[in-house]
Amino acid sequence: MVNADRDWLNKYRYNLPFFENIHKELLRSAEESRNPGPEQAFGEARAQAEPGTPLPSSESVHSAQPLSADGRMENLLRRVEERITLLEKVRECSDELVSLIGEEPSGMREEIAALSGSEYGELLEDLLRSGRASISVVIPVFNEERCIARCLDSVQGVADEIIVLDTGSTDGTVDVICSGYPHVRIELTEWKDDFAEIRNRLNGLATGDWIFHVDADEALIGDGAELRAFLRLFYDCPAEALVVSPGIVNHDGQELTLTRRIYRREDGLRYYGVIHEDLRREMDERGGDLRHLMTSFTLSHDGYEPKVIQAKNKHERNIRLEEQMVAREPDNIRWHYFLAREKQEAGYPDHEVVEGIRKGLRLRGTRTEPDHFHLRSLLLLAGILDRQPQYNEPLNALAEEINALYPDCTDGLYYLLLHEYTDGTGNLVTRAESGLNQLKQLEHPYSLLHPRSDHVTRLIGEIFMAAGQYKRAFHLYSLISDERILQDLRERLGGLQEEIAAFLEG
Incomplete structure (x- = not known):
């Protein structure tokens, strides 16, 4: 050949x-x-x-x-x-x-x-034939004594070199590395309120063919051998500016897929942004010229557990830096989303969070192409509207927009069904309560279908049961005297009891 x-x-x-x-x-x-x-x-x-x-x-x-x-x-x-x-x-x-x-x-x-x-x-x-490519794992740290050993242990199987850049730790972070990981290269630098500056400095220190950014509060799941083989395979992939994204699973189970953590050193990619830094090739493209592989390799992350956030005072710092990015790039929905999300997590009033989200959403104009941060902004707003229905923007309209623009995202379907379920159930309960009051006020009730109107009592009880108002439902069931209706209820609820028991037993 x-x-x-x-x-x-x-x-x-x-x-x-x-x-x-x-x-x-x-x-x-x-x-x-x-x-x-x-x-x-x-x-x-x-x-x-x-x-x-x-x-x-x-x-x-x-x-x-x-x-x-x-x-x-x-x-x-x-x-x-x-x-x-x-x-x-x-x-x-x-x-x-x-x-x-x-x-x-x-x-x-x-x-x-x-x-x-x-x-x-x-x-x-x-x-x-197996490819050959070396891998540099680079880790920025500041007071990470709690988790740095876990992080370093997790990347041993994938790394040809590990570089840690410490930005002024005052705990035992450096001591843990020096005593337990002599092969890890430690560099020191001053923290200047700029995450991109730190990551770009790590890029300059790395010598491997691939650069793999890992945070100290993350850990690679698995022994790393498959990821190493994967990166060796794709090193010669003809796609320019190729970026590999391992998934990140947070402590609450939320998973991020487009993480942009691994890329070839020769492509010269750089980070932009003092926080939630954005990986870019040409600055004006804002990452649009990158080619992505989202993979099933996984990093676990616990840095946003409430106790960790409180200990590091992350909300205050993050909001300050995110406000800088909104001022620096006001036409980028990315920064508006992160600022609104941080304020929500920090407990800011909903109306302030909603206004921040809407500022970002207005930047989209008449564009219809999918956008990661547009979708996240819509979902952030939907979550607030779900909890605070007094806002004048109907949740149903927002859910329809999500479903139309992002049909593969099941969250739009979720909010559509939630709206129908909430409205439908609420209307049914209101009608059932009205019917129950009407039934109680009748002085001489009669029925051609049932002599004691037990069929109406049962139906109202079923509505309360479907709405999750179980005490009200069973109270109404206890008022029924017709043995045929009672037997039917016992058989149905008995079967349900068995299914519940089987489910609870796993």
């Missing part, structure tokens, strides 16, 4: 459908090698193929190449399965990368079928 052709076929290196197809073919070939009648097995496989799908002849690459020698087939299967596992770590990616990773290339089957046995073997060996 000429080098030009091989370079052309290298597009399959990151393509999940390609390796899934190869995996199926290898399993079929392995089955044929274990059982007599390979020609018959091949004929059955060809007969089951979709019409028009080209398959190699029984004498071509998938059966004629010497892959079935002792141990070689098993080794190849293992390597292909490892590649599939790595590629499946990509949960989402930029639109520009979808065809590279997640879509079967046009003509792939024909191209592979046209290869000779030796060419096929050479291609697989080339595509499965």
Whole structure:
């Protein structure tokens, strides 16, 4: 195979459908090698193929190449399965990368079928060859004695070098590192109320091919070996300004997916912003020229636990810095969102938080394209409207906007259903209370359906039950005298009791 052709076929290196197809073919070939009648097995496989799908002849690459020698087939299967596992770590990616990773290339089957046995073997060996790339883990710290050891322990398996930049710790942070982690490089600097300045300084200190930013109150889940293999694989990915995002799971279970923590040093990316710093290539693009891989690798984060926030006085500092960013880049919804969120978490009045959110939302104008911080701003506002319905912006209208602009986000559907449920249940309860009062005021009630009007009492009780007003419901059930209705209720509630018990037992 000429080098030009091989370079052309290298597009399959990151393509999940390609390796899934190869995996199926290898399993079929392995089955044929274990059982007599390979020609018959091949004929059955060809007969089951979709019409028009080209398959190699029984004498071509998938059966004629010497892959079935002792141990070689098993080794190849293992390597292909490892590649599939790595590629499946990509949960989402930029639109520009979808065809590279997640879509079967046009003509792939024909191209592979046209290869000779030796060419096929050479291609697989080339595509499965492990890449080489070093990884620098960089960590900014300030008074992190509580958690720095946990953080450092978690990244040992992924890092070729670990660099800690201390911004003036007064606790035992530096002592913990020096005594327990002599291989970690420690640098000292002065804190200047600028997170981007610290991260950019860490970029300058790193020597690895990849730079991986981790905060001291985070810890990498797992031993790091898979992430290391993943980064080695994607180091030569042709996408410019490639950024890998491990997920971050906060102490309350909230998960962030677009975290922008890992990138190639040679791409020269820089951070912007004194807080909630934004990774950028060209400053004017505001990150729009980056290409993203959102992965299932995970960092746990506990830095926003209430006791940690209180100990570090984070709210006061964050609000001060976020106000600076709003002043510096007033047309960027990102900073308005972070400032409003911080004020809400710090207990500011709802009306002040809502006004801040609306300032950011007004920046969108008539644009309709998806925007991460626009969605977050809408959801932040929806949460406040849900708790404080007196605001004149209806929650239902906001939910419809979320659902229309971000149909894959289930939060819009949640608020739509919540609105219908709350309104519907509230109306039903109001009507039930009115009906109950009406029933009590009747001096001589009668019914052609039931002599003691127990059917009405039961129905009102069912409404209270559905609304979660269980005491009122059971009080009404206790007033029923009709044995048939009572027996029906006992059977239904008895079955419900069993389901509740099963659920509680797990």
